[in-house]
Amino acid sequence: MTLFDDDSYEFHEMDSKDRCFRCGYSSGSFFVLRQVKSMKMVHLCEECLLTGISDYYLDNTRPWSPKGKSRK
Numbered sequence: 001m002t003l004f005d006d007d008s009y010e011f012h013e014m015d016s017k018d019r020c021f022r023c024g025y026s027s028g029s030f031f032v033l034r035q036v037k038s039m040k041m042v043h044l045c046e047e048c049l050l051t052g053i054s055d056y057y058l059d060n061t062r063p064w065s066p067k068g069k070s071r072k
């Protein structure tokens with residue numbers, strides 16, 4: 001059993017890496033957060049990061065390069 005199971009870091013089916021999941025804003029940089037409701041990962045813009053923090057939380061356990069190093 002691995003702690004860094006890819007299934008634990010599934011992105012929301014409505015998420016796109018090119019826009020904000022919450023407001024649809026489509027430029028700038030995005031932050032990957034976990035949506036509390038679905039427990040899936042989504043991209044949020046900076047404003048939604050600040051205003052929607054109760055619905056989303058930062059998940060620092062996410063492996064940023066899943067295909068990079070293998071963890072055991």
Ligand SMILES: [Zn+2]
Pocket residue numbers: 020021022023024025044045046047048049
């Ligand atoms: Zn937004």
